[in-house]
Amino acid sequence: MTAAVTPRGRKPTRITPARWGIYAFLLITALFFLLPLYVMIVTSLKPMAEIRLGNIVALPDVWTVEAWAKAWSSACTGLNCNGISVGFFNSVKILIPSVFVSILVGSLTGYALSFWRARGTNILFTAMMIVAFIPYQIFLYPLVRVFSFLGLGQSLLTIIIVHTIFGLPTMTLLFRNYFSALPPELYKAARVDGAGFYQIYGRIMMPMAVPMIVVAVILQVTGIWNDFILGLVFAGRENLPMTVQLNNIVNSTQGERAYNVDMAATMLTALLPLVVYFASGRWFVRGIAAGAVKG
């Protein structure tokens, strides 16, 4: 300490190297994370001629949204040249009830498992956790048989049930952990108040579980929206989701590849989950803090 200055008040702030390091680390990592998104967007805005020239990070010389328009409304998949817009609405049609039902069933199961700790419930839970590790493609064929046996075939209902089935382990885990961490007195108070099992669930537990519901919605929206194979196999022809169209456009084995249209279609397909994430990232962290960590 030099005699010249008497320490008084706020310490003069000097930005430390550590602080620089943190920002540098964050910025570089952010660039790394943004690079793919940037390349996709830039590519989707270039005409094919420029893409063939091939600087992937260069900004377009000619900006064009043609690819986006084409991907959305006129790209062909088979005989239908309506772009992926058809699939978009199908996806929404699948998404909304599936998210709702899968969260409903998952939360109810999680609630029942935390409320009612009988012997068998642990086995049920363990089995679900194991299933969370198994590639679900293995279940495809037997499930097809089960649904045809039940006379459900391929329909909106079928795909909703399928998404519910495959969402069950994660949803149950999330909600069970969350509800288990609540004070048991809440259940007791509600029971003294005369509320039954479902009343406690619907009127006390679920309103409390909002942070967890947000996490569940985010996970399910992305999972269900991005699903391809389940939709293909179970949704039925009228309900094929957007990802099937995306696959048709991007994965055609023959014919010229329009990378800009591919990218635009990909971006369009990813748009909804992206928006969900950017809009609710804050809630996501909060929701995870509210319960998921207590594994």
Add this chain to the structure above:
Amino acid sequence: MKPHWFRLSSNRSALSALLPAFLVLVIVYIGSTSWTIWISFTNSRMLPNTNFVGLRQYDQLFANDRWLTSVHNLVIFGGLFLLLALALGFLLAVAIDQRVRNENSFRSIFLYPYSMSFVVTGLVWQWLLNPTHGIQRLVRGWGFPDFAFDWIVRQDTVIFCLVLAAVWHAAGLVMAIMLAGLRGIDEDIWKAAKVDGLPAWRVYISIVIPMLSASFATATVLLSTSVVRLYDLSVAMTNGGPGVASEVPAKFVMDHLFERANIGLATAAATSMLITVIAVVAPYMYWRSRKGGRA
């Protein structure tokens, strides 16, 4: 003593709430799994049949180079991916936790890849990593003609490319979990450490990381499920190539289930995976239920 029916009314409700989960467990999980195991003992091809052939599919499976490579790849991928995703996610969480500006933007940037499907992730990274029109070409174009970044076309390095893309995809989730954990640490711990004169890195290593063990466990479980299920990424990025250098077990199963119409071998592979998963997960669940008897 009269029967304990007075608790039964709520037990009945709990049972009814668990019914869907129970049905799913029996019909889908146990049913499909049993079917899978049964088929693995037959010589089924495209459609299941009942020609029992004992362990022949397993003989062939473990004599199959591609399967062995797949398993080997999965081990390498899994180890590296877990390590890097946890490390990067943790570092990001720590950096963000330093009261940086624009915390929300950073968090969203790191989290958004998780909203992308593996298919999209794979496609984008395939593009970026391709030496003839990706990063290598870009850097060469900047005046480094000898720059080489051709991991994706080399058999010995292609698996690292999968790791890279997967880490990009999942690090944000780890970050979110870790951030939630960090935010849950008592402010006073930091103060105590400061009074003790501990340097920040020391606090993280000796105090914070041990305190976050629950967060690490949750993240590890979540990441592990995607490791075992790894399929889409390999297909979209490299389709298993070059050669079989980036094949993975789930892809082995899928290819043989559908493209190659060899479901006997496919189910044998699936059964092997299942047994491995059970062997790892069941003891963990048991240990956890012992330990976590509280709540």
Add this chain to the structure above:
Amino acid sequence: QEMKAEVIHWWTSGGESAALKVFADQFTKAGGTWVDNAVAGGANARTAAINRTVGGNPPTAMQFNTGKQFDELVENDLLADVEAIMTAGNLKAVLPDPILNATTRRGKMYAVPVNIHGQNWVWYNKAVLDKIGGTEPKNWDEALVLLDKAKAAGLIPLAFSGQKVWERGLFNAILLDKGGPAVWTEFFGKRSQAAAKSPQFRAAAETYAKLRSYVDQGAPGRNWNDATALVIQGKAFMQVMGDWAKGEFAAANLTAGKEFGCTLFGSRGGGYVMGGDVFTFPKPKTEAQAKAQATLAKVMLEPETQILFAQKKGSIPVRLDVDGSSLDICAQRAMKVIGDKSQQVPAVEMLSSPAMTGALEDVYSQFWNNPNQTVDQFVEKILGVLKQEL
């Protein structure tokens, strides 16, 4: 009652859908309603179709490759035979034998073949050929010389797309050239160990191994059409690919015989590997469906449809009795070649099961991508596969 046909297929790209539209239009003209169900990727489309058929909710028609892919559907009585239609129009007589064999099970035809694809075409850039000096090669030995020249000229000699399926295509093309139809049918059709041990087979393997050094670094994982683009742009000299590559040249406004050339290597006869597509018809649930199936089958094989379809698809008609003069010169050349029965070579899919094809593919792929593997090791592994009951 309305005649409605839901067709599951994997023709999703521009040229493919244009070709498919020919069927759809003809069917509509015949009074039907075409319900299109396109799923990109053969495996995806077949998965969807088979699952639906097994699940009791079959489409009206579903696409397969000409070959063994639908064997088990026939064995499980899930498919309707098309014998009546084929005999009615006396169509069996005008189909090439390999195609006929590939669609006939238990003495009846169970699939309607709609086209023939040549799988072993060699495409080259004429400007490049002129630049490096030489004439159109007729076999792999000649080709190797030109590849060397191209390499010396700083070009990519062989435009290659490093995916398993094309690694397999390349090896098979070489095997046909080196071994001829005899080794081909012995090997793929009868799984003959002797064929695999034959010197011809070894020669093919050696040539295959040599070709590794003629491809560029970006080859692994590349899509086939990007490889074709290299030939179109003059960055590469030649490519081995099926006739669907024509579409790429056409899209770039190149004409066969002028800017690019097409040729077939068959130094031991049997120059043309015939693949193709078929449509099968699940057992109909209703009378209307049966009628739709019959109409669809009939429409697909009408000469007019066949020509229109082949023009769009880049393939050649499956009927030998139609006039191909409206087709491009590569197609005309193909039609001329298969006029000679000895040149007709059935595609691998017709001879071996998907499981066997896949297992071989794995072995090729490992050989191609691992320069350290010797020809002996390769043959050893091939023999291992042949021993399996696939």
Add this chain to the structure above:
Amino acid sequence: MGTTAPVDLKDICIRFGSIRVLENLNLTIAPGEFLVLLGPSGCGKSTLLNAIAGLLEVAEGEIHIGGRNVTWDEPKDRGIAMVFQSYALYPRMSVRKNMSFGLEVAGTPKAEIETRVQAAAQMLKLTPLLDRRPAELSGGQRQRVAIGRALVRQAGVYLFDEPLSNLDAQLRAELRVEIKRLHARLGATMIYVTHDQIEALTLADRIAVMQGGVIQQLDTPMKIYREPVNRFVASFVGSPAMNFLPGRIESDGAFQFTHEGQCPLTGYRWRTPGFAGAATLGIRPEHILAGAEAGPSALTAKVEMVEPMGSDSLVWCRLPNGAPLALRQGAETSLIPGDPLPVAFPGDALSLFDDSTGVRL
């Protein structure tokens, strides 16, 4: 409001798996009585209360409330209301809704609900808070709401499980008085669990001191404070705790301290007269005679520390034999550490315990 009801527990046994928490417990509570269950953590107080409420199954025994055997009834059918330590308010409901929820579930008419909620709110001074959420309330207010929620049930029996232990001292004192007033006003039976002996002493008509699942003493507060039946009760009740001085009772009826000193036991009300042998003398800090009061037979202790507590002071000293001793003095005490202080133990304020059994002599 609800009519008061007696509670009768007969041979209650409760087990968790193989752990026996309560064994053959009998307890009869008169209508309108304020009974406090007092005991250290883990002694089974909450367990007993939950069993009465019907939140826990009894393994054996019967529970009668208001003369009716309710052993197998649902909680809501037992005519009880309950208040929890952690408040257990429904976080997403307003105060009003928290109070009315139970009545709504039971299908009580709207007007009736409104009346009851208003009445309870007024009684607990919650009226201006009715539309807030629990998160927007202070701890004391939350606990008031929890009490209000119980009140609207108009039960015959109110159960409290450590309702005040999450609050700070001042609030605790305040709410304690309120609960006492409430009891006077409602006249309902109240069973109140606590481990704070001040609460127990001030609130209870009778206190049941529990340890290890067994009721050690069931008596009025004064009786329990003055004449604890055993050493556990003596040490658990009272703060600062009773002083315990080891020694033995001579056959001449005097108490001989270990090492040094003696104390006559005149005036002591013996339960087991004629006992002689190893024993402990217990005396509360405020009963010790010190200084001039101590008289001639006094021991001389040495002052070690003086804790001023505002209204009085606590003086920590050490007896000649080395035993520590706390005594209560006036706020203005002039004692300072090091001072010698004559002390005497009046026989009528003592407690004597048999060393071998811990039981009062």
Add this chain to the structure above:
Amino acid sequence: MGTTAPVDLKDICIRFGSIRVLENLNLTIAPGEFLVLLGPSGCGKSTLLNAIAGLLEVAEGEIHIGGRNVTWDEPKDRGIAMVFQSYALYPRMSVRKNMSFGLEVAGTPKAEIETRVQAAAQMLKLTPLLDRRPAELSGGQRQRVAIGRALVRQAGVYLFDEPLSNLDAQLRAELRVEIKRLHARLGATMIYVTHDQIEALTLADRIAVMQGGVIQQLDTPMKIYREPVNRFVASFVGSPAMNFLPGRIESDGAFQFTHEGQCPLTGYRWRTPGFAGAATLGIRPEHILAGAEAGPSALTAKVEMVEPMGSDSLVWCRLPNGAPLALRQGAETSLIPGDPLPVAFPGDALSLFDDSTGVRL
């Protein structure tokens, strides 16, 4: 052990964004002094303590510890040690490690660390627990470890932030005594934050009563208890709280209660002699003369409730003018609700406050 050090705060201002929590605060603490910061929640006690520790930057002012200006120094260089309310133990380290970790990082020699840890452990009776993890300890033991961790630092100044408020009453009383003993033994300066006035009164050499970031009164416990400088201090210190009776001071020097009754003020030590006007009379429950002691000028209150507290009883009554009044009586009081009780307020034990400013008269 470490040498004791004075603490000197000069014109401290602390702001969170635009909120000014402390404004121009001055405080001088003598070496070896035990200073308690007492105040309601949110008044800035922790803020001040954190500033002294260097865990919070001051916006203005200087902090001197041991004569050295440490305003810009890191916490570890200030010669302080700190104990937190939530213990803040490192959960994955053993007790021993918790205590030694800071020293290890600072590079203290192994032997030295061992000596210090052993000494601290012995002093706090932690020796048998040294190898346990915090999760395996009770609350009181954990807080002991936290104190031990501070002790090994051998600081000149020890800072405590509500160290006992997470513990139950009995443990609190016990550890309070231990801390007091520790202070006597170490002789170090201690600054202790609490909102429990019993802790403040028993522990402090001086108490600083804070409200809204301002020190209201800085004085010895006795002074603060007997002569609070304003109504806030009077009401905050003491439990049960001081009784406040509204009224006015007549020009003849007597206190006229609102509605009814009078009280002479003979013996009151005026600060603003000659004041007349609206005022509040404050009197502590134990200073009220009741029954026979009350004398002739007594008012007659009506007993409403009697709270037996073991060592004494609290009697709640109501004055004729309707004001409530609490008074302390012996444990054996025979008063019951409804009894009339003459009460008098001796002038030398009163506090009088100006109604307009709240300041002591």
